[in-house]
Amino acid sequence: MRQLELRRVARQLNLPGFGLEQQEALHNAHVLVVGAGGLGCPALQQMAAAGIGEITVIDDDTVDITNIHRQILFGADDVGKPKVEVAAERIRALQPGIRVHTLQERLTPDNALELVHGVDVVLDGSDSFSTKYLVADAAEATSTPLVWGTVLRFRGDVALWHSGVNTADARGVGLRDLFPEQPGGDFVPDCATAGVLGVTTSVIAGLMVTELIMYLTGLADTVGKVTSYDALGAQLRSLHVAADPQRALVTGVDNSYNNACAIPGRAGAGIADTSGxxxxxxxxxxxxxxxxxxxxxxxxxxxxxxxxxxxxxxxxxxxxxxxxxxxxxxxxxxxxxxxxxxxxxxxxxxxxxxxxxxxxxxxxxxxxxxxxxxxxxxxxxxxxx
Incomplete structure (x- = not known):
């Protein structure tokens, strides 16, 4: 690590139990961030600031004026620009030596396994059931640790999952141990319909990056712990998820995710109840x-x-x-x-x-x-x- 980078994170190195070995673990890590939106933006900012050395970010969208109240890497002048390109520019300013790979495309069953398999940890900042289950299944099939988060209205949830045959017990705990089946698209409204308090996304992203840092540095192991945050009353609650021994591990991905999740009749979103x-x-x-x-x-x-x-x-x-x-x-x-x-x-x-x-x-x-x-x-x- 360069001397300038060590000076930049010097206050972090003063933490009890957090020394050069832990900082090098962050510097050597490669994280895949799925989505540069409400969760992805603050998570990218915090990871770059903490010293994560290599990040791949995938998102096919462009900046919209309705994004920027919660997607804190963007400003009004960025409207119309690719989110991944603007996000990369901002985090390079935070950590000049960071290695950033931008993919202006969707995560799909065709590319998910390759992308997830090639990193140390996945941070899922997506906002749809279809993508979240695709990411979780790809992570389980490749035994890749997954930091998972959701946010809607005034609340959100965070968890660290690590499941698959290449875990310590050849099983681990994954998203499908908590939610075995992907819900339909009308299970809950999306952010555009229900709204979201912008600062809540930063709180949840902060908790996600904390889980990421604890895992990469070995300071804590919270696999299977789900933390829920409610901004109304500033309440935090946690529960521990155990592996379901009756559930077969996911070994691959297919093309069923969009059809299970899409809103009926929604153009461009894998329209439900159709056959192509x-x-x-x-x-x-x-x-x-x-x-x-x-x-x-x-x-x-x-x-x-x-x-x-x-x-x-x-x-x-x-x-x-x-x-x-x-x-x-x-x-x-x-x-x-x-x-x-x-x-x-x-x-x-x-x-x-x-x-x-x-x-x-x-x-x-x-x-x-x-x-x-x-x-x-x-x-x-x-x-x-």
Whole structure:
């Protein structure tokens, strides 16, 4: 290690039990970071500051103005730029000697095993069930330690998993010992729908990087410990997960992750309940047909997103009736203009098509008794832009 780097981390070297050997362990480590978003950004910042010597970061997205309240490596001037490139520039400024590999692409079943197998630890900062289970399975199949984190609204969870045949007991503890099956896409709302307190992502990322440092330096072994943080009341709770001896270890990955997780009708997200690109394109065409019907006056649009969602991303080309779903508990809560004599078809939209589908399932029959057909906008507003 260079003298400049040792001076940079000098305060860390003063810690009891944390000396040159531990710092060299961080310097020699190669970490794969999946996602440069709300968790990935603060985690990357903290890892670079702590002295992790080599990082590979994978993310196919670009910076959006709605990201930067929680994705702290980005600023307003970075909007439109690849996240991985901006993140790499920022962490190189923190640690000039760091080795950073940027991959502006998605983690997929085709590349996951190779990427995960080639590193010392994986830090999962992704925000979807599909990616989280893909990462966890790839980590188990290659016996790679995995630092796992989730965050939504005011709370989050952190764990260190290490499972697979090449662990100390040839078994270990993995994500599927806690959650055996991948939930469907509507199990919980995503951050765009439910919201997230920006600083909570930094708290969870800090806990994740702490687990990473403890593992790499040998200062603590917390495999299987899940820590939950709730910002409302600043509460921390922990539980220990034991391996399920009846569960067979994962030995590979397949193409099932997106189909199990995707939101019904969501364009570009592995559309659920379809059998390939042909059906995905069919739903996309349906969305455009409904959009045309709205613009030609053959249908009325009902936007059930919350006010802040509409402000950030209006429904392009449609003068819709706005009625946030949070205020609709029965049909009588729907704006009366939707029951006009000339209304026979209503296109219901939300951000992704999930809430609007649930709205139709709940109220569709009552509208039908009034001679009105409800249609869901596949993929939601996000699928149109």
């Amino acid at each position: 690109m042909e059906n995905a394109e069919k739903l996309l065409q349906e969305a455009h047909d409904l959009q045309r019907a709205l613009q030609e006056g053959d249908a009325v649009g009902l936007d059930i997103r919350e006010d802040h969602e509409v402000m950030v991303q209006p429904w392009p080309g449609v003068d819709a009736v706005l009625a946030p779903l949070s205020g609709i508990h029965r049909v009588d809560d729907v704006p009366p203009e939707l029951f006009g004599e000339d209304v026979s078809q209503i296109v219901v939209a939300c951000a992704s098509g999930m809430r609007s589908q649930h709205f139709i399932e709940r109220f569709g029959e009552e509208f039908q008794t009034r001679g009105i057909t409800l249609r869901n906008l596949p993929g939601g507003i996000a699928g149109l832009v």
